[in-house]
Amino acid sequence: MKRLPRPDIDPKEVYEVCVSGVSSADLAARFKAATAEVVELAQEYMARAATNELHLFPSSPWGNGASLVVGDLTKDDLTDLYSSYMVKSSQPGRAYYDRITLLAPLGKCPLCGFGQVSTLDHFLSKSRYPSFSVLPVNLVPACSDCNTGKGAGVLDAENQIPHPYFEDERIETESWLYASVNETSPATATFSVVPPGSWPPELAKRVTNFFQELDLASRFAVEAASELTSLSDFLGLLETGQQLSGHLGLVAQTERTHRKNSWKAALYEALAESVWYCKGGYRRPAA
Numbered sequence: 001m002k003r004l005p006r007p008d009i010d011p012k013e014v015y016e017v018c019v020s021g022v023s024s025a026d027l028a029a030r031f032k033a034a035t036a037e038v039v040e041l042a043q044e045y046m047a048r049a050a051t052n053e054l055h056l057f058p059s060s061p062w063g064n065g066a067s068l069v070v071g072d073l074t075k076d077d078l079t080d081l082y083s084s085y086m087v088k089s090s091q092p093g094r095a096y097y098d099r100i101t102l103l104a105p106l107g108k109c110p111l112c113g114f115g116q117v118s119t120l121d122h123f124l125s126k127s128r129y130p131s132f133s134v135l136p137v138n139l140v141p142a143c144s145d146c147n148t149g150k151g152a153g154v155l156d157a158e159n160q161i162p163h164p165y166f167e168d169e170r171i172e173t174e175s176w177l178y179a180s181v182n183e184t185s186p187a188t189a190t191f192s193v194v195p196p197g198s199w200p201p202e203l204a205k206r207v208t209n210f211f212q213e214l215d216l217a218s219r220f221a222v223e224a225a226s227e228l229t230s231l232s233d234f235l236g237l238l239e240t241g242q243q244l245s246g247h248l249g250l251v252a253q254t255e256r257t258h259r260k261n262s263w264k265a266a267l268y269e270a271l272a273e274s275v276w277y278c279k280g281g282y283r284r285p286a287a
């Protein structure tokens with residue numbers, strides 16, 4: 001999980017530009033009449049996100065597209081404002097979609113750290129919290145696996161995950177992702193979360209929830225398996241008396257410096273510390 005700079009975009013401006021694409025006069029009038037209320041909710045979102053209290057917003061029940069959510073706007077009206085007037089490339093709202101997508105450095109998904117950004121994820125899902133369907137700070141660039149994996153659940157005090165625009169900086173400055181080497185042939189790795197003991201329990205819980213909800217243990221293991229295959233060949237070339245552990249340790253150190261909790265940092269740290277791996281466990285079984 002990488003924190004991102006908050007989109008510096010006025011929520012009212014995005015809402016109004018998306019609404020400007022609506023051709024039905026009746027629908028456009030209903031959207032315009034609800035502007036003040038939508039803007040007020042956006043301000044409340046900012047305040048609650050800053051104190052990890054987004055779960056205090058009431059959620060919409062599953063389905064019920066015709067139920068009124070804000071003013072005379074239904075849940076379907078609000079989710080459609082996103083799908084039809086912000087995502088579609090022919091609509092003026094699309095410019096904001098593209099701007100938010102660009103907040104992810106190098107186009108990498110800030111959630112898993114290795115997928116390619118291909119969509120915007122609603123931090124509070126649009127089906128449960130339709131009032132925030134075009135709110136910039138509720139839209140997070142993500143890869144499709146993370147977007148799908150996050151689902152559309154109701155947020156409560158227990159299942160919170162870090163918000164990339166609001167989370168405590170410690171998730172990036174302190175190590176919490178670790179790996180262990182399995183002495184198998186070929187070698188494999190298992191990832192786990194070990195939050196620093198100094199963290200408040202709520203922060204530790206958010207990071208642990210995030211790791212589970214996005215199924216990162218198995219997704220990181222897949223990335224690691226491919227890395228271990230190439231590494232096996234490379235280490236085979238290095239092995240004449242060279243310090244494999246020192247080499248792996250340097251890779252780990254570099255990774256931890258730049259990408260504190262990447263799967264690669266955790267993996268290389270575990271490899272450098274594994275005497276079994278460095279003494280030959282890295283060799284792949286003969287084909």
Ligand SMILES: [Zn+2]
Pocket residue numbers: 109110111112113114115116142143144145146147
């Ligand atoms: Zn991802």
